[in-house]
Amino acid sequence: MKNLICGLGMASSVVVALAPAVNAQKPITDIQLLETEAGLKIQLISPVAIADVTETVEGNQLIIEILNAQLDGILEQSLLSEPNRGIASVSFSQQPNNILRLIIEGSRFAPFVDVITDGTGLVVQILPDDLEDEDLELIVTATRTEEEPDKVPRSVTVISSEEIESQTALNSNLSTILGKLVPGLSTGTETSSNFGQTLRGRNISVLIDGVPQSTNRNAQRDLRTIDPSAIERVEIIRGPSALYGDGATGGIINIITKSGAGQPFVSRTEIGTKFSLTELDNSFGYTLSQSISGSEDKLSYAASGSLTTSNNLYDSNGDLIPPTPTLQGGLGDVETLNLAAKIGYDISETQNIQFNFNYYNDSQDSDLGLTFQNFFPTLERATAIPGLELPDQPDTENIVLNFAYTNKDILGSRLDGQLYYRDYSTRFYPFAQPVNSPPFNFLPIQSEVESEKIGGRLDIETPLSKDESLEVLWGVDYDYEDTSQPVDIFDPAAVFFSNGLVFNPVGISILSPPLQQSELGLFAQLNWDVSDSFNISGGIRQEFIGIELDDFTTILGADVGGGALDYDATLFNVGAVYAFNDEVSLFGNFSQGFSVADVARVLRTAAPGFNVEDLRPEAQKVDSYELGIRGNWDKFQASLTGFYSFSNLGSTFGTTSLLDIVRDPLRVYGLEADLRAQVSNQVALGGTLTLTQGERDTDFDGDFDTDSSSFVIPPLKLTGFVEFSPTDKWQNRFQVNIVGDRDAEANGVIFQSVDGYVTADLISQYETDFGTFQLGIENIFNTDYFPITAQAFGGFNQYAGQGTTVSLKYGFDW
Structure with a gap:
């Protein structure tokens, strides 16, 4: 409630008249920024009282204008x-017109201030309580309850709406965006499928506001179910987790959608093009988005x-990439609608x-097909050819309805309940099987x-001690899914x-x-704050799954x-965090995740x-x-994590026998690793490191002598960025994505080799009084490369990455 009240106060545009207007010009002889126990304070020195002041909020900026004021002997400058x-x-x-403008920009929100006038000028006191609230970031995915990231005993990455909006200047594909920002997550596939994109070498469970997006007949399009413009933030839990049920053997990606703004009404329009x-x-694409939000009293x-x-x-050579x-x-040739x-x-x-x-609706309409392997069996680059005649082209439709109820005090406990419904369908490209595989x-x-x-969740958080240092979160989840996979049959x-x-369709x-x-x-799930510096948590989950056909x-x-x-x-899971001081903490955990086999997939050839x-x-498991x-x-954030996971069984079936499960350990x-350094008020830099290796024990002799496929274990990934803001209104970001080489080996034979590559992007944003302009240049050096998944497929499915593309966007609030 406090955050809501603060948001309403900060985000509303208010005009404050502190005293009757005085038309005489007031000289400002000095402006000082002071740090006090009460918080930051701005002192404007003048030989006369200052009374005519207005306050206006624009985004995360508080703009204070002093009427009939003139700088006297001091130059315009930044105080921080x-x-x-x-x-x-x-x-x-x-x-x-003798107006002095003071701009105070918050890191996340516009600050709350007290303006005090006296006979020696003006004092602007930035309120400390609100600053602390603004800086307090809470996440919900890691523990299913609100928690500070520093108290979570596992690796967590939070991608803010500002970061997502910045990356959409390059690409609106969420798979690509997250692949460039999240350590542990392999690079995006550059298709509408996330098949081949893993987290710590294993499967990802994708949620939208806690609603699971996976299907038991896994379609692998979980990251292509919502447009980035609707996202408030993305919370990524790296490593296996059973907190939300089946499927998260590699981790969880929880997409949190946007909520009402902390002011009565905000409207934003954006238009753009990409080529x-x-x-x-025929390379021009377009985007149009409109959003409104607000809050008033209880709504x-x-x-x-x-x-x-x-x-x-x-691609980089100007050749068509198959849609x-x-x-x-x-x-390619896709229209995406999100409401x-x-x-x-x-x-x-x-x-x-x-x-x-x-x-969400993602539909393709193209006259370009893929070269048929029967005619080009040795082709090593996917080639687009015109003349496609396909009645129903690939598409995805996703509808999510979600109802949530929160009671912060029910018999001393907190209750969170959720009911949801999801209706999903996705159509693939035809499987025109080559003659050598029947x-x-x-x-x-x-x-x-x-x-x-359809499903629901019930969480109850109960304190077990008077000071609430010991708490238990307990509850129940249930969902029911009905899935099928019909096919159209074509004239061979x-x-x-x-x-x-x-x-030409001939049957179904x-x-x-x-x-x-x-x-x-x-x-x-039990959580114990043993002391201010030491926290222990652990829990148990019992899972029951039934399948009927x-x-x-x-x-x-x-x-x-x-x-x-x-x-x-x-x-089970257990973890601990020890804080050496306010800045540095050590964490460790043991956790388990689980996944069931794709039963429907194997039964299709029974x-x-x-x-x-x-x-x-x-x-x-x-x-x-x-x-x-x-x-x-204050100016530097970094983390370094090592991990190890082991499973006795696989969750897919063998290709030579129907009843064989891939049980290879x-x-x-x-x-x-990831880091960010604020070198100065204008310059920041940072990057991430992802180094993953995976091996199988194919003959069950205890020796892990066969490398895992490059579909699941990515090569080395390094990312880096430099951000430069010459002014408060102009921000620039240059980023690099480096993919290393990888040769998967089995019995001395190399398979699924991946050749590394380097791509770079540029993002530039400029804010004006009449809107924000964005420029994005993806693959700025026009690198010729094949994405990891393309190289793992190989042959006529080995598609090239896009060459240099340019995006232009313009957005304005009204």
Whole structure:
């Protein structure tokens, strides 16, 4: 409630008249910035009283204008050389008509101030309590309750809306954005699929406001379900976690959508364009977004809509990149529509309800197809060819409805409840199978994953001591999902003789059978602040998963008996944080995650007479150990983490036998680091390090002698950036992304080699009185490269990365 009240106070535009107007000009002989116990104080010295003052808020800036005032013997300047106590900068300047302007910019929000006039000038006291609130960052994903990041005993990365907005000057694909910012996360695939993008070498669980985006028939498009313009922040938990249930063997990405602004009404409009510098022809794409938000008394609201189009994509040589290079989905010739809304209401000082809605549609419309491998079996670069005739092209539609209730004091405990519904479908590019591989009897097919999910969560946080140093969080999760994968079947002759361009539908069938999955999780998590410098936490989760399938007939005509499968898992976590001082802390943890096999996927090629109940796959359980150190000073932040994870079982099935699960023991280990240094008020620099290795014990002899695939274990990743702000209104960022070499080896034979590459980007933003202009140049040096996933696929699916592209955006508030 305090944050809401402060936000309302800071974000509203207020005109304050401190005394009757005095028309006589007032000389300002000195302006001083003083640091006191009460906070920062600005002293304006004048031989006469100053009374005519107005205050206005613009974004995170508080603008104070003093009427009938003139600088006397002092020059315009900035009073703050580096950020201090939540204040990014303080500057003053002389304006026309004898107006003196004082601008106080907060690090995150416009500050709250007291303006005091006396006979010797004016005092602007920046209120310290509000500064402390502004600097206090809370996260919810790591512990399922609000917590300061420094008290969480594991690796956490928070990407703010400002960082996301800056990166969208280059690219609006969330997979690409996060790949450039998050240590431990492999680089983006540069397609609409996140297949091949892992976190610490394992699978990612993606949530939107706590609502799971995965499907049990994994479509691998979880990061392509919401537009970045609707995102407030992204919280990434690096490493396995069972806090939110199945799937997070590598970590969790929780996308938090935007809420109502702390002022009655805010509206923002943005328009932009993006094009290729290596080939302008048909490369122009466009974006348009509109958002409104506000809060009044007990009500808060936010709504937004965005429309983004892309056209032809070109590599560094000016050659076309296929719109769907790996059959998993692409980014060329795509139209993306996102509609979002969130409404909150404070029932009382302790109770709040919130409803949010998000609709996302990603649809492709292209006349470009992918070179058919039958005609070019040795092709080593994906090539786009015109003439595609496909009735229903790849698309994704995602609808999320979410209702949340919070009671901060119910019998001394805090209760958070959530109910959600998700309706999802995604259509792939046709699978026109080459003649040398007959799993679907040489039938060209196009599948669509359809999923409906309903669920809920209940969290109760109960203090166990009077000073609340010992607390337990306990609760229950439940969700139910209904999934199917129908297919269209095409005329094989038309596909073959058109070089994979003409797809004439001749029938429909089922690829993966309709499947119902229910998941129940019971958990308890204990948190103990042993002292001001030492914190211990630990918990347990019991998971129950049931899968049911009816009798069905495969696409090849095999009759398969239905049945039920049951899974259960008990998972633990324990961790501790020790703070050496206010800046440096050491943390360590043991955690477990788990994942179930993709049952529907393997059953699509079941033999006649097979029964589902004959299939008894075990859940994959991952044990993870982590040790790290982090420091947070005024001008320097850094962290270094080492991790190791181990699993006895895989969660996919073998290719030679239906009943074989890939049970190879797998270990993954590595190092992660990130740092940021504020060199001066104008210059900041930093970067990240991701070093991951993974090996399999294929013959179960205790020797991990086979490297994991490059689809899951990425090469070395280094990122770096330099930010330069010549003025308060002009910000620039130059960033570099370095991918190393990797040769995956098995029995002395190298497979899935990855050749490293280096790309660089430039972002420039300039704020004016009538809006903000953004320039983004991606791959500024026009590097010719293949993304990691493209190299892992190889052959005719090996697509090139985009050459130099330019984005221009203009946005304004009204």
